Amino acid sequence: MMKLYASPLQGFTEAPWRNIHHELFGGIDAYYTPFVRVEKGEFRNKDIRDIEKENNKVTCLIPQLIASTPAELEKLVGLFLERGYREADINMGCPFPLLTMRHKGSGILPYPSEVKVLLNELAHYPEMKFSVKMRLGWEYYDEWRQVLPLLNAVPLTRIILHPRIGRQQYKGMVYKKELRLFAEMCQHPLVYNGDLHTPDDIRRIEEEYPDLDGVMIGRGLLANPALDRVGQGHYCPLPPSEPYVRVSPHTAQAFQSLCSCAETGSSYFLFPLFFTG
């Protein structure tokens, strides 16, 4: 059966959202954290809080890192190992110009030699498994063609592909033809990510690409936190109100508000509600 992964969305899917989603809905094979990064040589406190085991109640949590140099990768993997993680994800998809201009996220995709240097580092961590979450490219939809052979050459648990380019951010056409070519050439388990908002969307992608390892859902899961129910064999999500009766009305209301503002703007202002609820 296809696996279901919860996408990382910085500012939305931090520990409070993940914990409550897991408690109320479940059905997710792994939650990915928003990326942890090194900023002026340091970690951000909020990133550390987000991955601390004591703040996380979900069964499977995979911390994500963003890095463009071996030194950054080393520091971040060191942090994850120290905090008890044995699996991590490498972000090669982030489209934010401030990061891509430093060859981070999708900004590394036009530079296969830099990808190679980064991937060579992975061999230093036999105790750690790695996955890669990526786009087709930063500027051009075929940049992946230079990068995928490098990814195929190292052990990865999976590749999660959002088949857009960085310049598109999160909108615009999905490159279906490239996705098919990517799927044919990819030697790792492949997870599809992008624009899955309804059970039918999930079913369609499953039918089109039966060899997929799974799907990763971001905005769709925020808008309809019961969307993952499709993974349990029935394609009819629960009415949104039903699971909320299991928690205090205060918490339920906060969760619902968080989900409904997901596509419109930042949700930081809602987080205090979770801590006081």
Ligand SMILES: Cc1cc2nc3c(=O)[nH]c(=O)nc-3n(C[C@H](O)[C@H](O)[C@H](O)COP(=O)(O)O)c2cc1C
């Ligand atoms: C506000 C916002 C923050 C995001 N933060 C991250 C992140 O930290 N790491 C990451 O890999 N992707 C991040 N993404 C991308 C999502 O994980 C996902 O790939 C994207 O939203 C497309 O999937 P969807 O259509 O299911 O939402 C972010 C997207 C948004 C809109």
